Amino acid sequence: MPLDGWKENLFQRYLTWKCRPARIRRHLRTTLPGSLPAGVEKTADRRKIRAAAVQVKLNLHKSPLQFADEMHRRVREAVDEGAVLVAFPEYNNLPLLGLLPGIEQMEESYREKAISPGKTHADEDKQQEDIKLTDVFHYMSPAVKPLVDAVFSSLAEAYKIYIMAGSYTLADNGSVVNRSFLYGPSGKMLGSQDKVHLLPIEEEWQLKRGDNFNTYDTTIGRLALPVCMDATYFETFRILEQNETDIVLLPIANQEEYNYWLALRGIWPRVQESRLYGVKSALVGSIAGLTFTGKSGIYAPLELTPEKDGILAEVKPHDREAMAVADLDLEALHELRHNDPWRDKNPALYRRYFPEIYLYK
């Protein structure tokens, strides 16, 4: 384990101390404006729930307060647009790698490795190479988790809104999970979701996958927060639909060159298949030789969108900061679900094949 020397242990304690919730909360209190918007009512208008999907550009933050300020700025932007539900991207902990001393050199080493995979590194670089990203995620967990909790809990409470804080790679009983979080207007963390379907690279990193899909009842409907690759598979959304989920909040970080059709393959078809709203928040930018692209957006069944294209709002850039905002109508969604001439279920067919068919894979 390359990060368990005395220096590393000492720095970890220092980092955890710098990220302590009391400090973060105190800082945010000083930066919150005097008069705040009303936020979400106890009995929200189910015909008009304004959601915002934040697109975050990857920048390394050198201090936890900088991270808190940045998240606050993005939340404030969404609140100014009237949003009561705000979503952040997958791997929202990557900007926090900036808290590590020497991260720039390490990043450079990873970037070079990504550009020339066959390149031989000098001995001094070898030590850096031995440090896997999973080790770093594990190492930073004691600081990152309380920081994230303090930032989003404070912001959700201050603005009286729901925030899906994005997903974070965190230590969990000796493993690392990719976990998304939901905060409510009371400031309480309402729940979390571990990514159920891992990318090959995440399997390589030995992340632990989730084994169930959670839903959370709120005043703005039943919410779920699966993570990125989970939207590649219809099963995720079908189960959430069966559990009467209204809005799926999906943090993503797609590591590929942007292409319209490739990007269309995730949440958009899932929303059409399973009749719910989808709010996708993307991480964009580059770090450690990894480049992320995407477009944050808010999606609905074709019938519930003005252009009949399944898109309520989608940002234009795929590589810069942006935000998509749209209103969701839960009554219209329920009406469609109960009065859809095209949808059918065939329990006899499903009983014949599920779940045994999965053994074929």
Add this chain to the structure above:
Amino acid sequence: MIVTALSLQGINLNYLEKYCDDVSTLAKKHNSRLVVLPAHTATVLGFATKSITATVSEPVADNLENSSRQIWVEQYLESHSKLARSLDIFLAAGTLIEEKAGRSYNSAYCFNPSGELCTVQRQTHLTRFEHEVGLSRGEDLTLFDCDGLKAGLVVGNDAWHPEIGRIFGLKGADLLLHCDAREGELTCWSQASGMWAQVQQNQFWAVEAQLSAVIGDKVYGGSSAVIGPCEITPGQSGYLARGYPHSKYVTAELKEKARRQIKQKYPLLKLLNPEAYRDSLI
């Protein structure tokens, strides 16, 4: 393998012989090994040739109607069996009503190059209208050999139910043939949410024949398509070929080696997590 999907636009439908000539000419022109016809082809052709006075796409209670329909159905199947044999092709001949044990099913038929019926696939997910006219759901999905590829038929509305693609995909399907007819215009968005979405999450090929014709007062304006995993299609669009509502046909070559490579590189089905949905999809 070269595949072709017809919409019936531009095909002479007034005489059975001329219809067969037109289909033959197209198949030969492109050296197609597989031709897919849209749903309701038998009804469109039956009305145009004045062989029937009632649709063969819905159950009919009237005995007299039933007997004339039966004669036409036999003639239709026989002529397509001959067509498959003479052209040495696999021919997915669209849909017909299949009566069995007092139930009616909307079924698609496919002939092999010997002219034998290699599979009959019942539609498993019905629209409200199809329920109302008395159709029943099929409860099985079968694959057949198509020149070494495992192929299956997808009937009508089944394309918009992802359970179908998943079952076929996990059974090892390499290629799905979709016979469909959608009233009104099938928009690119609606089309993408059907077979296109199923192809992308299961990494098989799909040949989609959409009807472009008028039956009575119903107008069908679909466009056919040949679909593959995004990574191995032009512009990564997922479409090897894509028609417009009034296109006569689409044709494309399926490069199986490329598809197998992409499946190996991105093994989507291997990354499924059945433990998470073991008891939830029934």
